[in-house]
Amino acid sequence: MPEIKAPSQEQRKKIKLGNTVILFIILVVLFALFSYVGRPFFLSVLNLVPMLNNLSFIGIVAAVLTMVMITGEIDFSIGGNIGLTAVLVAFLLDKGLPGGVVVILALCAGALMGAFNGFIVTMIGVNSMIATIGTMFVWRGIGYTLSNGESMLAMNPVIDYIGRGFLFKVIPFPIVIFIVIFAITYVVMNLSKWGRRIYAVGTNPMASYLSGINVKKIKFINFLFSGITASLGGLILTSLSAVGMPQHGQGLELVVISSIVLGGTALSGGRGEILGTLAGTLILGILYNFLTIMNVYYYYVQIVQGAILVLVVSTYEIRQSRAVKRA
Amino acid sequence: MSDNNGIILKMENITKTFPGVVALDDVSMDLYKGEVLGILGENGAGKSTLIKILAGNYIKDSGSIFVDGKKFEISSPSEAMASGIRVIYQELNTLINLTVTENIFVGEQLVKGPFKIVDWKAMNKRAVEILNELNVDIDPNAIIGNLSVSEKQVVEIAKAISKEAKILVMDEPTAALSEEETQSLFKIINTLKSKGVSIIYISHRLKEIFEITDRVVVLRDGKKVGLRKTTETDASELVNLMVGRDIREMYPKRELVIGKVVMEVKNLTAEGFSGISLTLKKGEILGIFGLLGSGRTSLVKALFGANKIKSGEILVNNKKVEIKSPGIARDEKIGLVPLDRKVEGLALSMGVKENITLANIEGLGNGFLIKKQLENKKAQNWVNEMGIKTPSINQEVNSLSGGNQQKVVIAKWLESGSEIIILNEPTRGIDVGSKIEIYKLMQNLCEKGSSIIMISSELPEILSIADRILVMSKGKLTAQYLRTEATEEKLLQSACI
Numbered sequence: 169m170p171e172i173k174a175p176s177q178e179q180r181k182k183i184k185l186g187n188t189v190i191l192f193i194i195l196v197v198l199f200a201l202f203s204y205v206g207r208p209f210f211l212s213v214l215n216l217v218p219m220l221n222n223l224s225f226i227g228i229v230a231a232v233l234t235m236v237m238i239t240g241e242i243d244f245s246i247g248g249n250i251g252l253t254a255v256l257v258a259f260l261l262d263k264g265l266p267g268g269v270v271v272i273l274a275l276c277a278g279a280l281m282g283a284f285n286g287f288i289v290t291m292i293g294v295n296s297m298i299a300t301i302g303t304m305f306v307w308r309g310i311g312y313t314l315s316n317g318e319s320m321l322a323m324n325p326v327i328d329y330i331g332r333g334f335l336f337k338v339i340p341f342p343i344v345i346f347i348v349i350f351a352i353t354y355v356v357m358n359l360s361k362w363g364r365r366i367y368a369v370g371t372n373p374m375a376s377y378l379s380g381i382n383v384k385k386i387k388f389i390n391f392l393f394s395g396i397t398a399s400l401g402g403l404i405l406t407s408l409s410a411v412g413m414p415q416h417g418q419g420l421e422l423v424v425i426s427s428i429v430l431g432g433t434a435l436s437g438g439r440g441e442i443l444g445t446l447a448g449t450l451i452l453g454i455l456y457n458f459l460t461i462m463n464v465y466y467y468y469v470q471i472v473q474g475a476i477l478v479l480v481v482s483t484y485e486i487r488q489s490r491a492v493k494r495a
Numbered sequence: 496m497s498d499n500n501g502i503i504l505k506m507e508n509i510t511k512t513f514p515g516v517v518a519l520d521d522v523s524m525d526l527y528k529g530e531v532l533g534i535l536g537e538n539g540a541g542k543s544t545l546i547k548i549l550a551g552n553y554i555k556d557s558g559s560i561f562v563d564g565k566k567f568e569i570s571s572p573s574e575a576m577a578s579g580i581r582v583i584y585q586e587l588n589t590l591i592n593l594t595v596t597e598n599i600f601v602g603e604q605l606v607k608g609p610f611k612i613v614d615w616k617a618m619n620k621r622a623v624e625i626l627n628e629l630n631v632d633i634d635p636n637a638i639i640g641n642l643s644v645s646e647k648q649v650v651e652i653a654k655a656i657s658k659e660a661k662i663l664v665m666d667e668p669t670a671a672l673s674e675e676e677t678q679s680l681f682k683i684i685n686t687l688k689s690k691g692v693s694i695i696y697i698s699h700r701l702k703e704i705f706e707i708t709d710r711v712v713v714l715r716d717g718k719k720v721g722l723r724k725t726t727e728t729d730a731s732e733l734v735n736l737m738v739g740r741d742i743r744e745m746y747p748k749r750e751l752v753i754g755k756v757v758m759e760v761k762n763l764t765a766e767g768f769s770g771i772s773l774t775l776k777k778g779e780i781l782g783i784f785g786l787l788g789s790g791r792t793s794l795v796k797a798l799f800g801a802n803k804i805k806s807g808e809i810l811v812n813n814k815k816v817e818i819k820s821p822g823i824a825r826d827e828k829i830g831l832v833p834l835d836r837k838v839e840g841l842a843l844s845m846g847v848k849e850n851i852t853l854a855n856i857e858g859l860g861n862g863f864l865i866k867k868q869l870e871n872k873k874a875q876n877w878v879n880e881m882g883i884k885t886p887s888i889n890q891e892v893n894s895l896s897g898g899n900q901q902k903v904v905i906a907k908w909l910e911s912g913s914e915i916i917i918l919n920e921p922t923r924g925i926d927v928g929s930k931i932e933i934y935k936l937m938q939n940l941c942e943k944g945s946s947i948i949m950i951s952s953e954l955p956e957i958l959s960i961a962d963r964i965l966v967m968s969k970g971k972l973t974a975q976y977l978r979t980e981a982t983e984e985k986l987l988q989s990a991c992i
Contacts, residue, residue: 359864361856368853371842378801378839379854379907380825438844 187432187484191447198451202458209461217340221331221408223453224342225250225401227446228349230424230431232397234445235353235363236390237428238370240437241289241296243391246398246424248307249281250417253402255311257327258320258412267326274399281307282395286388304421311414319413322406331407342404349397354442366390370437426477427452432484452476501528502564503693504580504662509558511544518544519555520717526662531684531694533708533725535701535737537953540714542697546666549695550582551575562661579661583651583668591640596622598639599654625653628690629683645676652683656692663687664695669703674991681707700987701730713737734983753779753962756813757946758829758915760798763807767793768970771807775915780937780947782961784954784986790970791950792834795917798948799831800824811915825854827915830908832901834919834950840904841892848874848888850903854911877906881936898929905936916940917948922956934960954983966990 203211210216229246236243253274260270281303288299333341357363368376369383377383398417406412431448433440452473459469504526511519519541526532536542547553549560551572560567560578567578575582590598600618607614622635631649639647648668655663665684669677684694684707696708704711705725713721713736721736754777763771768790775781785791796802798809800818809816811827818824821831833839841850851874852859859873860866874888883902885895892903901921908916918937922930937947937960951957957964964981966974966989974989 355864361859361863361865364849364856364859364865368842368845368849368856371845372838374839375842376853378799378821378831378833380820380822380911381853381856382820382822438842 186487188441188444188447191431191444191451191480195447195451195454198454198458202454206458206461210458215457215461219453219457220346221340221342221404222457223449224346225404226420226424226427226453227346227449228397228404229394229401229420230427230445230449231349231353231442232390232394233424234428234431234433234440234442235357235366236296236387236394237425237433237435238357238366238437238440239387239390240370240373241387241390242300242425242435243282243285243394243398244297244300244421244425245281245285245304245307246394246401247417247420248304248311249278249395249398250402250405250420251414252281252307252311252314253278253399254322254406254412254416255315255320255414256412257403257406258322259314261322261324261327261412262320267324270324271326271330271403274403275396278395278397278399278402279392280395281398282392283388285395286391289391290384290388308414308418315412315414317414319411321410322412323410327403327407328410329407331404331409342408345400345404349400350442350446357442362386367438370439372438423452426473430477430480502526503528503562504695505559505561505564507559507561509545509548509560510556511548511553512556517717519548521558522714522717522719523558524712524719524722526693526695527709528693529688529691530710531688531696531708533704533711534695534697534714535704535711535733536714537737537955540737541717542714543666544717545714546582546584546664546695546697549575549580549662549664576658579659580664581655581658581660581662582664582666583648583655584666592638594636594638595626595633595642595650595653596635598650599625599635599657601654603658621657622653625657628656628686629653630686631679631683643676645680648680649683652687656687660692662693662695664697666697668696669698669700677703701733702987704733705730753777754944757811758798759810759813761808761810763794763797763809764805765793765797765802766805767802768797768967771967771972773965773972775946775948777946778941778944779963780941780949780961782957782964783948783950783967784952784957784964784990785950785967786952786990788969789967789990791967792919793970794967795831795919795948795950798824799829799917801831825911825913828911828913829915830854830911830913830917832904832908832916832918832921834923836897836900836904840907841900843893844891846889847878847883847885847892847895847903850892851877851888851906851910854907858911873910877910881906882932896929897925898932901925901929901933902936905933909940914944915946915948917950919950920952921949922951922953930956954986957986958983 233243233246256277257270257274260273261267285300285303288294289296329341331342335341335344357366365381365386368381369386373383402417405416427448428445429435430452431441431444431446433444455473455476456469459472502525507523509519509522522541522545534542534545544553548555549569551569551574554570560569562578562580567574569575569578590601593601596618599622605614605617605621606612607617619635626633626635629649629652633642633646633649639650642650652663668680687694698704708725710722710724711728711733712719713733715737723732756774757777758775760771760773771794773781783791783794793802797804798818800820800823809818811829816827818827824831837843842853848870852870859870871888877883878885878888881902883906884899892900895903905916921933925933937949941947949957949961958978958981962978964976964978964986965972966986968990974985976985
């Protein structure tokens with residue numbers, strides 16, 4: 169039958185690989201450019217460490233959200249989750265709980281929030297965009313209620329270490345978490361059975377279900393982990409700022425989703441790469457940092473970030489349709 | 496040129512080929528004004544291709560089409576419309592959230608005034624006129640989604656004649672209709688006929704062909720093999736033409752080696768069917784025949800855990816099992832080759848390899864990780880053993896032919912160790928050569944001790960392949976035949992109860 173030829177798996181791999189490689193080239197070029205134009209401050213430890221710390225919580229949330237998005241779902245509640253976690257951490261510390269216990273409780277709260285999203289989406293069948301926009305407001309609203317809308321100090325040796333500690337006295341701890349999370353998600357998505365199921369579910373949920381894959385379970389667990397990593401992000405942010413405030417993570421969902429989409433993940437599911445998300449996060453991160461230290465007016469920063477996102481995703485589409493034509 | 500003996504549509508030497516298949520081979524036919532011309536043929540005979548060429552969805556490779564003596568290329572749907580040809584497809588194209596009137600005038604609303612405001616009044620009036628012309632009682636303001644299938648079909652017909660159709664092509668119009676609804680459709684067809692509309696009526700139901708057509712063309716393997724006046728032919732002649740002498744050779748014969756019962760279904764009821772009992776023996780091919788809406792797909796989905804069982808029980812190897820999900824079915828060594836392989840069977844943009852191992856991801860290694868070499872080896876084995884034609888195991892399944900895609904779906908279940916394989920219309924949309932390969936494959940499986948349940952609506956196929964045939968109608972089992980005692984007439988009769 170006359171059908172439009174879709175790119176073959178190998179061609180697609182080339183495109184995917186090509187996209188990721190191009191992203192890393194863009195990253196290196198930008199980094200070199202910024203180092204030169206922004207010399208000497210951009211390359212200084214004084215700039216790079218805070219920049220990477222800030223990127224770390226965006227990155228870990230993005231890595232796990234990439235998995236959610238490859239199954240064809242989305243989680244908008246991550247920003248609200250971070251806000252609530254921040255307040256919760258400060259609140260529990262204020263009640264005199266030890267730091268370690270607070271960390272565990274915060275992660276449990278994240279798991280609960282993720283499980284709730286997963287339940288609404290997989291068991292009740294609410295569209296995940298709607299469900300998680302809803303819970304985004306609910307989580308943040310609970311944060312405001314709990315804190316009375318005020319910022320609370322969150323100082324504790326354990327909490328401090330998460331955002332401001334150094335492993336072996338040199339590597340900032342948030343960056344350690346960042347690397348660990350990316351390594352885990354990379355292995356899961358590229359080498360594991362679980363990752364294969366995620367890609368299968370995203371590519372064709374019906375065929376996956378009719379091949380005996382428990383589609384709901386996979387989506388549920390992804391939401392669960394998305395909740396946990398968002399709370400982990402909340403812990404880092406709280407530690408970095410030493411305060412728990414309900415506004416923490418406001419608007420973060422869009423930054424995270426932009427990074428993921430920039431990295432080549434399709435909103436429709438089935439397509440995406442952890443390395444792409446890594447590159448996307450770093451590109452948007454250093455761009456934001458550079459423009460800020462160059463004292464570019466914040467409004468312009470937004471224009472540039474948005475324009476880059478649209479530009480890059482447009483080139484994906486063009487490359488994809490060219491590859492189809494060549495086939 | 497318009498006299499030409501009342502010929503409204505003339506097709507001359509139409510040929511259409513697809514890679515590997517000649518779908519239409521030098522087919523010519525005439526359609527007279529006010530005539531109902533039946534086109535009869537098995538699935539894959541070229542009926543759909545012919546329709547799609549008339550509708551402008553496919554472009555013919557060669558040949559000419561004349562409407563009212565004027566030559567039309569028909570290279571697009573709009574050109575087909577302009578020539579006065581209207582096609583009513585099996586899958587109705589109604590927009591279910593709109594009203595009857597809106598559907599009739601979709602795309603070509605009547606407008607008034609300089610600003611081209613939609614003229615609802617005129618449209619409603621015209622809709623009533625058209626529906627009256629057809630002698631049907633449908634409220635023009637009714638929402639399509641609330642109408643029955645036959646009423647939707649009438650709306651499609653109304654839509655077609657609202658645009659001055661000279662030629663109406665109807666593709667299996669009664670596939671989803673009851674006997675009564677069929678009769679009222681025939682009344683409408685007669686009304687149209689009396690108004691000078693010519694109709695091409697496509698069906699594989701002989702009874703209807705005799706009831707409604709004036710002449711009948713028989714297609715087989717893309718060729719026109721006969722043209723008869725309906726009054727001057729009979730069923731057996733048409734069947735012979737349709738099926739051809741060599742048909743039985745298409746289906747490999749085999750010795751029956753049937754063993755113990757591997758699956759027993761007792762009084763099973765679920766959405767779409769009720770009170771079904773059946774047994775499946777080792778090495779057997781059990782056929783299930785039924786028309787659209789008979790509940791056959793619901794039944795196999797229930798056996799596979801994808802349709803919730805309300806009552807009754809299933810025993811696999813004499814052990815009662817609760818098949819609550821396809822995952823459990825797989826663990827019980829049951830596999831389903833679904834009706835629509837592209838939607839339900841394959842992850843199209845993934846590779847042959849990933850699709851073959853899709854139902855057995857757990858078997859790709861002992862721990863958490865996939866052993867890539869193991870997976871490659873498994874996939875390559877199935878590709879070799881089943882003769883799946885693909886450049887490599889990494890090729891995206893989307894680019895494979897229908898027959899090879901179907902083999903990938905079957906390989907998926909063999910890889911997961913299935914011993915009971917349920918196939919729903921296994922050769923749908925597959926060319927003749929691949930069909931034979933699929934049949935041979937099924938027989939090989941049975942010889943190796945698997946058991947097969949095959950749903951098919953192709954009579955010659957089910958009559959030749961199945962060892963035993965169950966017939967379903969309206970959600971019930973209505974008959975059971977051994978291959979030796981089954982005939983087309985018996986099956987059709989039991990299916991229409």
